[in-house]
Amino acid sequence: EAGVAQSPRYKIIEKRQSVAFWCNPISGHATLYWYQQILGQGPKLLIQFQNNGVVDDSQLPKDRFSAERLKGVDSTLKIQPAKLEDSAVYLCASSWTGGQPESQYFGPGTRLLVL
Amino acid sequence: LAKTTQPISMDSYEGQEVNITCSHNNIATNDYITWYQQFPSQGPRFIIQGYKTKVTNEVASLFIPADRKSSTLSLPRVSLSDTAVYYCLVGEGNTNAGKSTFGDGTTLTVKP
Numbered sequence: 555e556a557g558v559a560q561s562p563r564y565k566i567i568e569k570r571q572s573v574a575f576w577c578n579p580i581s582g583h584a585t586l587y588w589y590q591q592i593l594g595q596g597p598k599l600l601i602q603f604q605n606n607g608v609v610d611d612s613q614l615p616k617d618r619f620s621a622e623r624l625k626g627v628d629s630t631l632k633i634q635p636a637k638l639e640d641s642a643v644y645l646c647a648s649s650w651t652g653g654q655p656e657s658q659y660f661g662p663g664t665r666l667l668v669l
Numbered sequence: 670l671a672k673t674t675q676p677i678s679m680d681s682y683e684g685q686e687v688n689i690t691c692s693h694n695n696i697a698t699n700d701y702i703t704w705y706q707q708f709p710s711q712g713p714r715f716i717i718q719g720y721k722t723k724v725t726n727e728v729a730s731l732f733i734p735a736d737r738k739s740s741t742l743s744l745p746r747v748s749l750s751d752t753a754v755y756y757c758l759v760g761e762g763n764t765n766a767g768k769s770t771f772g773d774g775t776t777l778t779v780k781p
Contacts, residue, residue, distance in 0.1 A: 558712075589771075596756055596771030597713065645712050657703060660712025 556580065558661035560646050566667045572634040575664045579627070579648030585609075586623055587658060588631050589645040597645055603629065604651065636668045673757045678776040687744045689775050691757030694738050702733060702740045705756045707774070713756060717742065744777075752779045 559578040567573050579586050584605050589597035600619065601611040605626035614621070618637070623629040633640055643665050647658040674692040681687045693702070701720050705713035717724055719731040719740070730743040744751055754774040 594773070596773045598771070647712065657705075657715035657718060658713075660714065662710075663712050665710075 558646055558648055558659055560644075560661040560664055562664055563662065564665050564667075566669065567636055568669050569638055570635040572632065573636055573666060574633075575631045575644050575646075575666075577629045577631070577646030577661060579629070579646070580659055583648035583650055583659070584626070585649045585651040586629050587645075587647040587649075588621055588629070589647065591643045591645055591663070593642070600631070633666075636666075638668050641666055641668045672770070673759055673772050675755075675757055675772060675775045677773070678778070680778050680780060681747055682780050683748055684746050687747050687751070687777060687779075689742045689744075689755055689757075689777070690739055691742070692739045693757070693759045696737050696759050700737075700759050702731065702737075703758045703760075704729070704731065704742045705758065705771075707754045707756065713771075716755075747777075747779045749779050749781060751777065753777060 558580055561576050565573055586603045588600045590600050591597040598613060600614045601621045602609040603623040606623050618635060619633055621629060621631045631644060643663040645660055645663045647660045649656050649658045672695060675689065679689060701718055703718040704716045706716050707713040717726055717729050717731045719733055721733050721737060724731045732741045732743065742755060754776050756771050756774040758771060
């Protein structure tokens with residue numbers, strides 16, 4: 555079974571530039587999550603999708619962050635414009651959402667450095 | 670959301686059993702307890718999940734007392750490769766899995 559794919563793996567940009575991350579979840583997984591993980595901290599949920607609808611985006615800085623999941627499969631997370639404090643690893647995860655207790659499957663993450 | 674509290678770090682030696690305890694005093698009736706492991710430069714990886722009593726798989730055991738206000742992840746005979754950060758999450762394990770909140774985890778260091 556293929557895992558969660560993310561690209562790019564690394565990105566370096568200057569502040570005020572824009573950046574986009576892509577995630578391809580495990581086939582058949584209805585739920586997709588984007589997390590931000592700052593060095594030394596646990597992952598923080600940014601947004602959760604159920605198919606192509608948003609379930610929770612309460613911690614997404616909507617003035618600069620946006621995310622979409624067209625057709626309920628792949629997803630993109632965008633930052634525009636980036637700030638120094640956005641330097642972090644951005645993790646994508648997916649899960650079945652079959653109504654039973656389940657776990658999340660995480661991708662390798664995209665490491666973003668904002669200079 | 671149930672908040673979790675874990676030790677920041679733990680040290681152990683190869684071959685020993687390691688027990689990491691997580692406190693979750695505000696756990697709700699429908700909440701499951703899930704543990705993840707994270708290595709540097711990788712995403713978290715599911716280890717084990719449970720609701721009550723004891724759960725065991727090929728990697729670890731999870732002990733949950735009757736009041737469910739805490740849980741203990743037990744790693745038998747650890748090796749150097751078990752050095753990682755371990756996260757305890759509490760939440761509904763289905764559509765609301767994302768409402769489980771990651772804390773800062775426990776950094777386990779296994780020494781030779």
